[in-house]
Amino acid sequence: MKWLKNALHDKVAMASFTFLVLIAAAGIFAPFLAPHDPKAVHMDMRFAPASWEYPLGNDQLGRCVLSRLIYGIRPSLLWVLAALVLSVGIGGIVGFVAGYFRGRLDAVLMRLCDVMLSFPGYVMTLAIIGIMGVGLENILIAFVLSKWPWFARVIRTSVRQYAEADYVRFAKAIGISDWQIMTRHIALVATPDIAVIASSSLGSMILQISGFSFLGLGIQAPNAEWGMMLSEAREVMFSRPELMLAPGLAIVLTVCAVNFLADALQTALDPKLGRSRQKPQALVSALDTGISGKSGR
Amino acid sequence: MLKVEGVAKAYKKAGLFSREREQVLADIHFACDYGECLGIIGESGSGKSTLGRLVLGIEQPDRGSILFEGESVTKRRGRAGKISAVFQDYTSSINPFYTVEAAIMESLRLIGMGGQEASDKLDFLLDQVGLDRSYRQKHPHELSGGEVQRVCIARAVATNPTCIVLDEAISSLDGSVQMQVLQLLKQLGQTYRMSYLFITHDLQAAAYLCDRVMIVHRGRVVETVAVEQLKDVQSAYARKLLGMVML
Numbered sequence: 001m002k003w004l005k006n007a008l009h010d011k012v013a014m015a016s017f018t019f020l021v022l023i024a025a026a027g028i029f030a031p032f033l034a035p036h037d038p039k040a041v042h043m044d045m046r047f048a049p050a051s052w053e054y055p056l057g058n059d060q061l062g063r064c065v066l067s068r069l070i071y072g073i074r075p076s077l078l079w080v081l082a083a084l085v086l087s088v089g090i091g092g093i094v095g096f097v098a099g100y101f102r103g104r105l106d107a108v109l110m111r112l113c114d115v116m117l118s119f120p121g122y123v124m125t126l127a128i129i130g131i132m133g134v135g136l137e138n139i140l141i142a143f144v145l146s147k148w149p150w151f152a153r154v155i156r157t158s159v160r161q162y163a164e165a166d167y168v169r170f171a172k173a174i175g176i177s178d179w180q181i182m183t184r185h186i187a188l189v190a191t192p193d194i195a196v197i198a199s200s201s202l203g204s205m206i207l208q209i210s211g212f213s214f215l216g217l218g219i220q221a222p223n224a225e226w227g228m229m230l231s232e233a234r235e236v237m238f239s240r241p242e243l244m245l246a247p248g249l250a251i252v253l254t255v256c257a258v259n260f261l262a263d264a265l266q267t268a269l270d271p272k273l274g275r276s277r278q279k280p281q282a283l284v285s286a287l288d289t290g291i292s293g294k295s296g297r
Numbered sequence: 298m299l300k301v302e303g304v305a306k307a308y309k310k311a312g313l314f315s316r317e318r319e320q321v322l323a324d325i326h327f328a329c330d331y332g333e334c335l336g337i338i339g340e341s342g343s344g345k346s347t348l349g350r351l352v353l354g355i356e357q358p359d360r361g362s363i364l365f366e367g368e369s370v371t372k373r374r375g376r377a378g379k380i381s382a383v384f385q386d387y388t389s390s391i392n393p394f395y396t397v398e399a400a401i402m403e404s405l406r407l408i409g410m411g412g413q414e415a416s417d418k419l420d421f422l423l424d425q426v427g428l429d430r431s432y433r434q435k436h437p438h439e440l441s442g443g444e445v446q447r448v449c450i451a452r453a454v455a456t457n458p459t460c461i462v463l464d465e466a467i468s469s470l471d472g473s474v475q476m477q478v479l480q481l482l483k484q485l486g487q488t489y490r491m492s493y494l495f496i497t498h499d500l501q502a503a504a505y506l507c508d509r510v511m512i513v514h515r516g517r518v519v520e521t522v523a524v525e526q527l528k529d530v531q532s533a534y535a536r537k538l539l540g541m542v543m544l
Contacts, residue, residue: 165389165392166384166385166386166389166390167389167391167395167400169350169353169355169382169384170381170382170384170390170449170452170453171403172353172354172355173353173354173355173380173381173382173462174377174378174380174381174382174404174407174453174456174458175354175373175374175376175377175378175407176403176407177373184403185392188392188394189392189393189394269394270393271393271394271436271438272393272436272438
């Protein structure tokens with residue numbers, strides 16, 4: 001568990017990880033944590049500033065901003081995470097099979113991906129919303145449908161590269177099964193790559209979901225969602241700009257935390273990068289050139 | 298034991314609609330007996346490494362058959378652990394995420410060894426290739442080329458194979474390290490009575506290790522000759538090859 005030790009040493013990574021775990025927990029336990037009902041309207045408290053009872057103040061309908069923020073975690077982070085896991089899962093399986101076995105199977109699967117990828121992502125999502133109706137679940141389905149080919153392509157490329165390596169050839173030569181080679185060797189070396197692409201698209205998916213909610217195609221009022229809260233705050237953008245602050249910051253911080261964590265994870269998982277941090281400078285630069293030479297191949 | 302008969306292999310040339318095929322190997326015949334060391338010599342592009350992959354069962358020949366102890370090498374279960382390999386590129390021959398221990402364990406697990414027995418065997422193997430216990434927890438990037446190649450040899454020997462394919466196993470090492478690894482291979486070959494298929498472009502190394510050498514040129518066997526009679530090669534290509542070493 002050397003990689004775990006490496007990760008624990010990285011302060012930014014630990015901060016990001018703790019932040020995300022806290023956010024996720026807050027989302028799961030939203031009914032217990034939120035001080036008020038996120039949908040309860042108090043017209044007498046419109047635009048009330050922060051107070052002890054309403055720590056982040058109230059919005060244009062007098063609803064508790066903090067409660068809405070906490071309830072908004074579920075669609076904004078947790079459901080997006082679920083959609084991401086599903087699309088990485090599908091893309092991963094397709095990518096592994098195509099990249100490892102090659103040949104006809106590879107060609108067929110990749111043409112299928114090409115067909116899916118030739119639709120622009122937003123158009124695909126809009127079309128699915130058009131057919132199936134407005135709502136979070138349909139957006140998530142559209143996400144899974146439009147993202148998996150992209151993951152499949154990227155994962156295939158990285159699997160293909162690792163499947164060429166001599167350690168895989170040795171394993172094949174002494175008669176280790178394809179399944180074991182894939183799980184014990186390739187899955188291990190491909191994990192950092194997958195973690196990075198998955199996390200970078202988690203950021204963009206959170207932004208996209210917020211974008212769709214902003215357009216009124218995702219979560220429907222009066223339910224809370226971060227993009228939706230931004231959209232509502234837009235109406236009073238000039239008179240009460242501070243209302244954009246809470247949901248905007250929530251999105252930015254979460255996306256940043258995910259990206260930092262993915263970056264740190266990649267460093268922690270790679271035994272070469274993990275050790276080199278403690279080595280003298282000259283050695284580190286020597287190692288770096290070795291690494292770049294290798295990945296350039 | 299190892300019998301290669303009429304093997305041919307061609308690869309498709311690049312390009313989506315290209316029907317052209319490049320013949321890499323044509324009509325290869327040879328046999329290798331128990332405990333024998335056969336050198337396969339040829340320059341780059343002669344098809345010798347392809348031949349190595351075919352013998353290992355990683356790829357399948359277009360025509361002909363490769364029989365190992367009477368069974369086709371393409372059957373994975375039949376050859377499990379009996380044929381092993383050491384490759385050229387020491388930067389990628391051990392999974393960068395594996396420690397030396399994990400890399401050798403992979404072979405030991407294949408033959409159903411585990412627990413204390415495997416741990417003892419691991420120490421024994423490391424000792425045999427001239428490395429001590431402290432190497433167990435090291436990652437391949439912390440080892441030198443010669444050390445990685447030693448680990449690869451230990452890993453290859455771990456399954457008690459009858460035959461090891463050495464595909465340019467010493468070509469990427471420095472001169473003095475090459476000699477050390479060659480000596481190690483020779484000594485191991487005598488202890489385990491393994492046969493080697495020593496694929497190389499280095500005639501001198503082959504002459505040191507092998508009993509017989511087979512000279513391959515443009516995918517065909519030019520000549521097969523015992524090492525003692527290496528001076529008396531008949532074909533023009535083999536003479537040219539020999540002449541280059543003499544100079």
